Amino acid sequence: MFEVEDLSQASPATVSRCGMVLMEPKQLGHTPLITSYCNNLEKLIGKISETVRGYMHYLSDCCIEYTNKVGKFPVPTDPNFLVNSMLNMFECYVKDWRSTEVAVKIPKEADEMLQHAVLFAHIWSIGVALDEFTRPKFDVFFQDILMNEDVNAKYNLDLPNFELKKVAVKLGEYKSVFDLYFDRDKLAWINWLKTVPPYVVPRDVTYAQLIVPTIDSIRMNKLMTMLVLNGKYPMFCGPTGTGKSITVGNELMRSFDNTEWIYLNMSFSAQTSANQTQRIIDGKMEKRRKGVYGPPLNKMGLIFVDDLNMPQKEVYGAQPPIELLRQWMDYGGWYDIDTNEKEYRHIVGVSFCTAMGPPGGGRNAISPRYVRHFNVIYIEPYSQESMNYIFNNVMDWLFLINQNPSYSGGIKGMRDNIVNNTITIYKLI
Ligand SMILES: Nc1ncnc2c1ncn2[C@@H]1O[C@H](COP(=O)(O)OP(=O)(O)OP(=O)(O)O)[C@@H](O)[C@H]1O
């Protein structure tokens, strides 16, 4: 049996020789995904899973219906992928309870904690995949859900059998739901900026090494580590210059270069071939046993593929390097290309993280069969606030390293004006 994405390359003869059964994802819908996940969760946490089940069905129905109507997704996606991403994100909050190695005691606050986790999972899977124009609308919509409004009537959603469900948990003080991170240990929502220590401009770095943390980079780092450590795959997508490469590259060095992890940072271009990609990855792998390869023993490997959608499409519309990586996702490996035996190499102990610009202008739309394995995280262009914050810190760094002679107080005092006006002029031209 073959499963095809579409019939765009099939001739009428091919079609007539095969028995075709056309299935559309929406015939299945997202409900069975949640039902089956929660049935499994019930084995772990018993009756508490019923609350989770209720919230997940309610929020997913509302959010999917709303985003179908209003949302714009820079990476083409499907409601079922989004719900799957939501389940991945939620799983990060319960994954360690599944451990079979250590005896795990489910905390007594689990019920409340998981209600928060369901909210977080929806915001950071469905909401975060939206572009910068429809995300604020989703924010308002989600806040209405939290205020227990009848969103079906208010937004003309057309949800069959809609029953208003009261959301019992509160998020505290916030402007946008995208400002907050839910901390499981503290059982509290915290502004992303407060999840890291205050930034101090370092003296001993070069200009190229200077990375100023902004709310976007803090969120990227946190979501990336959360997903990767729980065996999920993040895909960052955002316009050029949003700090994807620099932020992920920095996080790789900080969190994935230690006794437990090694990383591989690779970048695709229009000319990258499948064989090159395979050789680069294979070159970093060691033989574990016959036919099985992986990173050095006792380590996990994280492979970061930057500019993922750059490879040129071949004549039938596929991007071979991406198809190779998809084969790993689906079948766990690839055939050795350098020996006559063409042995199948299972690649174990690796995880993937990817980044790319939105499709368009030389960047291709990638196969949905690859995208479905990822949690898509869209990075918005820097806000004016973040931009000012970055450049103010860059100026501070300049004042700090030039001590002999140092800049006068008068010049230092002009920092905000210099930054503001430079950005204004840049935007004008
Ligand atoms: N938070 C930051 N602090 C300091 N410099 C930054 C920051 N964010 C971006 N930059 C600067 O912007 C440049 C572009 O960032 P980067 O290459 O990571 O963007 P990108 O999102 O990967 O873009 P592209 O889609 O074109 O690959 C960096 O080289 C860096 O100089």
Ligand SMILES: [Mg+2]
């Ligand atoms: Mg980049």
